[in-house]
Amino acid sequence: MTTSTAVKSKERFLSKEAFAQLFTVLRDHGYTVIGPTIDQEAIVYDRIHSVDDLPLGWTDEQAPGSYRLKPRDDEALFGYVVGPHSWKRFLFPPEATIAEANKTDAGWQFEGTTDDPPKFAFLGVRACELAAMRVQDRVFLSGAYVDPIYQRRRSRSLVIAVNCTQAASTCFCTSMRTGPQCTSGYDLVLTELASGFVIDAATAEGADILDSLETTVALIETQQEARAARQQAVQQIERRMDTTDIRDLLLSNLEHPRWSHVAERCLSCTNCTMVCPTCFCSSVKEVSDLSGEHVERQRHWDSCFNFDFSYMNGGNVRDNTRSRYRQWLTHKLSSWIDQFGTSGCVGCGRCITWCPVGIDLTEEVAAIRGDVP
């Protein structure tokens, strides 16, 4: 969310017709809107220009290793959950040039990052995704080393959250205590109803935008309807992950036979880490032209599942899929807590849906806990 000051909650009602104005207002405030839209048989996050770009009347059906778009029997604009993309694509871009050097008569001339992103307005951010942004904030913004690309993009971004009113079979945010209701980390928050939205602002910038929209008082009944819609999402969540003592559970089971069992299925293809909204690993390479006079330092997303990623000093320290899967899961759920004071998992379920062979981390944890045979 923006860095503007917090404001007191004051729920308003925004009709579907008035919602369309939001795009104009955001444009007038200098924002480039990124939001959900249909592309490649999925609901992805991309640049959108009007309400017509939103997936009106569509939903998603998710299961381990499976995602299908389905038409809805109503005209909901946000009637689905999270898809293959996450906002990290815009805050921590998959490819970035972080420095350049040119050979001149006066020697090498170095330049830092030239990242010049637009001011993003993220429309349709879910509770688990707000939690993921908080996790990545700790990674990129806290401590001695602040990532300038992430910092600049994050501090200028407007966050318009949307409360989930339904859940996918892969969702388990209630286990991770990250959702489904949005509680903080946004400028504006919406709950969609058949007639329109209940909207509220949490920051001065959000309130300013809200004031530019044609809203009416949110009646008590409308507020109750919104609460019931949010409660519906809670009730639909079936997947659970028992997080009791999870840090010690995994770290005291490093030789559990389940790691070999999952390695028989795991493709080590990196998909889970790429779709994860908190995974932050990258590699840096130096690239020169053939003359050797122009050099760039490029950063790109990388993964602990990539065989090359743990190659060092003439050897690979994680030379098999078992050790790579174990590294990922123990970092995500255990050592992440030591490193950043929070779990690395927000319960969005993307790693379950987008694993080509449908490996489910909640099932793996349960197996290590001894809850399943």
Place this chain on the structure above:
Amino acid sequence: MHSKPKLGVFKFASCDGCQLSLLDAEDHLLAVAGAVEIAYFLEATSRIEPGPYDIALVEGSITTAHDAERIHQIRRDARFLITIGACATAGGIQALRNWADCPEFVRSVYATPAYISTLDTSTAIADHVKVDFELRGCPINQYQLIEIIQSLLAGRRPRTPVHSVCLDCKRRGTVCVMVTQGAACLGPVTQSGCGALCPTYNRGCYGCYGPAAQPNLVSLTNQFSAAGVPRDDVVRGLRSFNGYAPEFRVESDRLENSREPHA
């Protein structure tokens, strides 16, 4: 390596597409020509300089007794021998003969089979001589080829990733065709190199860059079966440009030889 290394480009059984990738690298070709002396490259020029060569790029597979001899001379003449493409590295599409009756092929195709002198197999260059580096792909990626030349000029290890195509799909924002459509995509077991071309155009990966590092073929083909892909289709999918690469070959043989319906 001295200031202007001599480069030779040699062809065996192949379609010439990989050599064309070098000629297609128009933006870089002048820089390449400035950095190396192109001493043998029949696809580009009939001017031939005798060996030895600092860098020999070898395209194509070994399919004749004559070529099986010729590669040894090239090896003797070359300081660095680099194979380019799926034919040179894994035997190519013509390695389909390795599973078939080659004389029968010759009889079916040629009017006068007696004119044809060929081996029963198509094999990778590394099956015959020591290879210093294998550049994958059908065809190769011109940027990877430039990277190899660059790394040799700079005396460093070439940067050619061994991870799966999936990582490239995700970096470029391509949505998984296996998960959204149940497509039989070889991306999770195929090495990066094409930039995830086919999934980006809405179809499964054909495995043009051969097996990724430590691929899990059995798990992937189990998933294909669960999605309803017939076993014969999976076998055919694995037996293409890189069908004779060891990991793909072992899995297609396993599937073909498993008598019971594939679980």
